Amino acid sequence: MTVMPPKGRAGPAAGLSLAGLPPEPIYDTEVVELRLEDAGAALLALPSRGCLPAGYRSNWPDVVADAAEAYGYGEGGVRPPVPSARRVTQMDEAFGWIRLLPRDRINHRRILLLRALTSPVTGRHRHSWRSIGEMFGWDYRAVQRWHAQGIGWIVQALYAQQLGGADWARLWRAEREGPDSLARHAGDAPHADLGKGIRTTRW
Incomplete structure (x- = not known):
């Protein structure tokens, strides 16, 4: 039986606390759910023109010949x-x-990837629970579960890596205790691992 860790926001990167x-x-x-949604929004915001090489194009905006065709009056989106x-x-x-999910849980992977796709403009999900269920013939309550x-x-896999002293957890702590961190007090020496690698922040 796997015991879930207490829900929290920040803490030591590995090992036991002082208590x-x-x-x-x-x-x-x-945080994991928000990170996946932000990843889906970033993916949809990437410029793409299909699989073929892009042809000749200009970065100059189109010339507005009529006031009725100005921005906000046409069909062009943001x-x-x-x-x-x-x-x-x-x-x-x-x-x-x-990849941290069990290999035989293909349906779980599909649901996580589809639900992660959010609009980079409105922030709304591209696929609702019901629409994902209709794609594969599942009940929407099962999709949510x-x-x-x-x-x-x-979360469990990342926590196990954190307790095992993974590099990303150690560097996250170094970044959190770095000179630009709000959690670091004035006059404290920077963490010894700061600058040894580059990884993303918690958000």
């Missing part, structure tokens, strides 16, 4: 900003968590 209790998880259920390199790295990290199970497995 002798296990550290609070860096990634809890809420284009989301291109994600930064840091956000793309966070996207790759979050989608990499899908399997989604929660998948998120729970990711």
